[in-house]
Amino acid sequence: MDGVTAVQSRITEIQQRFVLGTKTTSSSNWASAATTAGLSGTGTDYATASAGTASEQGVVSEAMKYLGVPYQWGGTDPSKGLDCSGFTQLVYRNLGIDLPRTASQQATAGQPVASLADARPGDLVCFDYSSSRPGVDHVGIYIGNGQMIAAPQEGETVKVQSVGNPTVIRRVLPAQAAAPSTASGAALAGVPYANLFTSAAARYGVDPSLLAAVASQESGFNSQAVSPAGAQGLMQFMPSTAKGLGVNSFDPASSIDGAARYLSSLTQQFGSTPLALAAYNAGPGAVRQYGGIPPYTETQNYVRSVLSKAEAYR
Numbered sequence: 001m002d003g004v005t006a007v008q009s010r011i012t013e014i015q016q017r018f019v020l021g022t023k024t025t026s027s028s029n030w031a032s033a034a035t036t037a038g039l040s041g042t043g044t045d046y047a048t049a050s051a052g053t054a055s056e057q058g059v060v061s062e063a064m065k066y067l068g069v070p071y072q073w074g075g076t077d078p079s080k081g082l083d084c085s086g087f088t089q090l091v092y093r094n095l096g097i098d099l100p101r102t103a104s105q106q107a108t109a110g111q112p113v114a115s116l117a118d119a120r121p122g123d124l125v126c127f128d129y130s131s132s133r134p135g136v137d138h139v140g141i142y143i144g145n146g147q148m149i150a151a152p153q154e155g156e157t158v159k160v161q162s163v164g165n166p167t168v169i170r171r172v173l174p175a176q177a178a179a180p181s182t183a184s185g186a187a188l189a190g191v192p193y194a195n196l197f198t199s200a201a202a203r204y205g206v207d208p209s210l211l212a213a214v215a216s217q218e219s220g221f222n223s224q225a226v227s228p229a230g231a232q233g234l235m236q237f238m239p240s241t242a243k244g245l246g247v248n249s250f251d252p253a254s255s256i257d258g259a260a261r262y263l264s265s266l267t268q269q270f271g272s273t274p275l276a277l278a279a280y281n282a283g284p285g286a287v288r289q290y291g292g293i294p295p296y297t298e299t300q301n302y303v304r305s306v307l308s309k310a311e312a313y314r
Helices: 003-015 027-037 056-064 084-094 194-204 208-219 239-245 252-270 273-282 284-290 297-313
Strands: 124-127 138-144 147-150 159-162 168-171
Touching (some): 056 084, 056 138, 056 297, 208 252, 208 273, 208 297, 239 252, 252 284, 273 284, 273 297
Antiparallel strands (some): 124 138, 138 147, 147 159
16 A cells, blocks of 8 residues: 555545534544544654645645544644644645744745735635734635635634635745646656546646546546446546547547546636546536535545545656
């Protein structure tokens, strides 16, 4: 089992004990589940999948590992609980970027972003919610399309929610990592159908590593796979979807081309890679219905796993 798979397996083991996004998860239960899964909160267990990588998708992927962790004021250990700035500090530390401890201090890190329209996935979104004292008192991580991941408040868990109107937006990623990925075919050396992923990605402006990750997640690179639900081929298209895209699901070149077109369309429609993946898995209607990643365990895990695999292929 590789490092990415190990991390995903252990995170999933914890999260299966809880309903993601609910307000009823207790810190004691979370700590017990984390201990059972062997997660101590000391750092290395959480950093394996994307340590040293500071791309936009890398930040989002790292942040999504902590969905369902209970909020705890002053919390910096995910096996016990996280507060808002403890969460953002942990995510970036795992990616090799040091942030100050408090939300008000993080609101001065990196470079300013003029407006939400200019925000990129991975940016810090900061808020001044307290009328009794001036200054930023809450922070989250922007994931695109008006959504962020944050540790909201006592009684809640780390979750995806609407970003609203941030007071301050800061970009802490290195400038060269803020642009959309243009990974070359060399990064996919040894991956089945690498040349097809690379050429299709270039045609439709998507990341070839992401296409490879979807194929790995969907079919294990089996071009003749058929799921119990009837999804077919390398990229697991339902027959009706394949027909609408003009795709031959069992032809790898056609299937990959269709997936690249579809993911490009979904990304433009929803404004971020995580939401595009959620729509690929659960359908665009579900993403529109919930205004973000649907609260389905399968879809939450699917998005996390594909993003982690994509990071591993880069």
